[in-house]
Amino acid sequence: MSEGAQVEARKERLSINIEGMHCASCVATIEKALSKKDGVISVSVSLLDEKAVVEYERSRVDRLALEQAVESVGYRARRASITMTLNPHPDEAKMSQLPGQLKQTQGVIEAKSFPTSGKILVEYDEDLATPKTLRRAVKNLGYEADLGAAARTDRESLAREKEIRYYSTLLAMAVILTVPVMLMTLGFLTQLLPAGVSPEVAMFLLTTPVQFISGYPFYKSSFRGLKHGKTNMDTLIMLGTSAAYFYSVAATFFLQGYVAFYDTAAALVTFILLGRTLEALAKGRTSRAIRSLMSLQAQVAVVERNGQEMTIPAEDVEVGDIVLVKPGDKVAVDGEVVDGESSVDESMITGESMPVSKRIGQSVVGGTLNKAGVLRVRATKVGENSVLSQIVKLVEEAQTQKPAIQRRADAIAEVFVPVVLVLAAATFIIWGVVVNAPWDRALSFTIAVLVAACPCALGLATPTAVMVGIGRGAKQGILFRTGAGLEVIPKVDTIVFDKTGTLTIGRPAVTDLVPASGVAVEEAIRIAASVEKNSEHPLAEAVVRHAEDNGIELERVEEFVSESGLGVRAKLHGFNVLVGSDRYMIENSIDLGEICGHQAALQDQGKTVVYVAKDGHALAMLGIADDAKPTSAQAIQTLKDLGLDVWMITGDKEKTARAIANKMGIDNFMAEVLPADKANRVKALQDEGRVVAMTGDGVNDAPALAQADVGIALGSGTDVAVETGDIVLVKNDLLDVVSAIELGRKTMSKIKQGFFWAMIYNLALVPVA
Secondary structure: OOHHHHHHHHEEEEEEEEEOOOOHHHHHHHHHHHHOOOOEEEEEEEOOOOEEEEEEEOOOOOHHHHHHHHHHOOOEEEOEEEEEEEEOOOOHHHHHHHHHHHOOOOOEEEEEEEOOOOEEEEEEOOOOOOHHHHHHHHHHOOOEEEEOOOOHHHHHHHHHHHHHHHHHHHHHHHHHHHHHHHHHHOOOOHHHOOOOOOHHHHHHHHHHHHHHHHOHHHHHHHHHHHHOOOOOHHHHHHHHHHHHHHHHHHHHHOOOOOOOOHHHHHHHHHHHHHHHHHHHHHHHHHHHHHHHHHHOOOOEEEEEEOOEEEEEEHHHOOOOOEEEEOOOOEOOOEEEEEEOOEEEEOHHHHOOOOOEEEOOOOEEOOOOEEOOOOEEEEEEEOHHHOHHHHHHHHHHHHHHOOOHHHHHHHHHHHHHHHHHHHHHHHHHHHHHHHOOOOHHHHHHHHHHHHHHOOOOHHHHHHHHHHHHHHHHHHHOOEEEOOHHHHHHHHHOOEEEEEHHHHHEOOOOEEEEEEEOOOOOHHHHHHHHHHHHOOOOOHHHHHHHHHHHHOOOOOOOOEEEEEEOOOEEEEEEOOEEEEEEOHHHHHHOOOEOHHHHHHHHHHHHOOOEEEEEEEOOEEEEEEEEEOOEOOOHHHHHHHHHHOOOEEEEEOOOOHHHHHHHHHHHOOOEEEOOOOHHHHHHHHHHHHHOOOOEEEEEOOOOOHHHHHHOOEEEEEOOOOOOOOOOOOEEEOOOOOHHHHHHHHHHHHHHHHHHHHHHHHHHHHHHHHHHO
8 A cells, every 4th residue: 555545544534613713814823733733634724614624644643632732822622512411310320430431432522420410411523423423322321312402503503693692792882982982082072071071081981991891802812822922813903902092091191292092992993893793793694504404404203113103303213214204294314215106395405496206216305395295215314424414514614625815815814913013013113213203103103003904804805705605505506515616617718518417318218209100109109118118228218218207008028039239029919029220120121111211310410219110010210319408508508608618528429429519509529538538638628728617427527527627516416425526516407507607706706806905905004004
């Protein structure tokens, strides 16, 4: 095994929830601290998601060391926890043993028991354990566990609400006290002051709570960073407001003839708090799509066990269980219909408003809504393996992956604070020493530099736009697996589509039927399908499916024979029936009659021609093709309108490929391309200087998807964990390719606008200050 393969085998992935991040320099500080640890392979820290995703070698570093690295630079690593009430209530001796027993469970970090209440608190790694696995571990020890804590999404929602309330309260207080300070600075309200109280003293009394109560978060964050030798945006806020405040206090009580800056300190705290409140609201919005998806999961399921129906928590359903789904109920788990017919509303997964018909053998997705009949479903995927959980996982991972423009913003923010501090010190020295200006004037210019540089827009605008874009995509069934995919797709100028299963439905279907004179269409299909049902050829399946879709009953045949590459024969009611190619008919001396005149036209359209003959005479000609998806032509035309060069790549013969390309309005195509050679064809386009997106099914097209600048994998709606694409389209609809490009363009436009104005603000106001 190579060294790279050995590292890959030892690699672990860890998510660490972090408290105390407020700006891009916080992100840079944490990333640097984690990257320094021996054994860490990669680190990505998300500001708005408040999470670090670390890939590391488990033999060289462990979770505890990584959490300590986060805490060593002044931030708190927050572990997931859950409180369980045990039933029956264990005695004190058994309660003391439970923490040690539970710590043997994979993912459990720490456990603590409370003998009096019969409860146990468990801290766990969300990547390795879930409330369900913890409850099962307790059950294996002989106890039922009531989950007293909220689910993960509820905990996150409560944390967001708490943060919003906290900053909103501080902001309200700051606004109430700052408004009169500003008015007094402009000369208003002074006549309302009690005798003997000067405007400066009144402003001192109003500003002090703003500075130290409303501004407490900035002091806390700043001192925590300084304690570990780090600076952040809060350091600038703390220094700027403190300098303005304490200078004003000195001017009010100790110095005569100096102007106070209470309004500067109070206003700055208030405006930064407004930004923090908006930031907290942004965090809530970006995770709302995930929470809304998770909330759609069924809470209970009716399962059949030991011949009886029983209602159990949905999370307790096991693979293989038969689940009963009644009209109006949510489908509890992913599974396969084993009995019944119904229509199911899958809009929460696909975005499609029309219900989808379901019958025996078809798949259903957990969380979708059963509209009509009763279904019996065999569970195939449960828990973390379900479609819904996989979608959430993809979105969460994408939100921690940074596009290059965000990495550049973080890099600028990392050096921004030290540079501003140096500029502020230089300003004081130049004005106070070189120019020999009065020291209060030098101090005022220094405060101005610190104040002008305080806003965190540079580090906040980019991740906010990225997360909002990814969240919006998830709602539409467009899953950005990486932030890089979101950044590169607006630059794409060439898009390549695989044909089979991407532009087309992916399975052959009967598209044309030309009967001989005097022969009924239904009779021709009945005869052909009755023979073909004994064959496993894809074209035979298309004929049988066409008969079943039209409600035609098939009959039993005898003496069935399949002749590879030619066709099939059998006896039906004593008559000899042949179904196959024109060559097969000619070899068996079949009179094709007038219908053979339609063969060339069908073949020019890229269709396969199949004849049906009975007792030496042709009854009908069938045209069979893998037909285009209903929205393919519309999607391609829209892409061309957006300025993209559209290509089709296929293994079909050139004649067939040309027919399909012409039908869909595609000007460029590559025919007779083997799957293994598709990546080379994509690379050839890239070598011409093109930025190429490849769209395929994510399985046969994996090398080409990986080679392309952006790989777009079409999911089937039941298998979204496609590892080869940068973008996964849940609905398998090519119009979503258009939506993904438009969403990428809008998101990157917002990012660049935010980046531009933040840079203009800082570059313009700092020198002016």
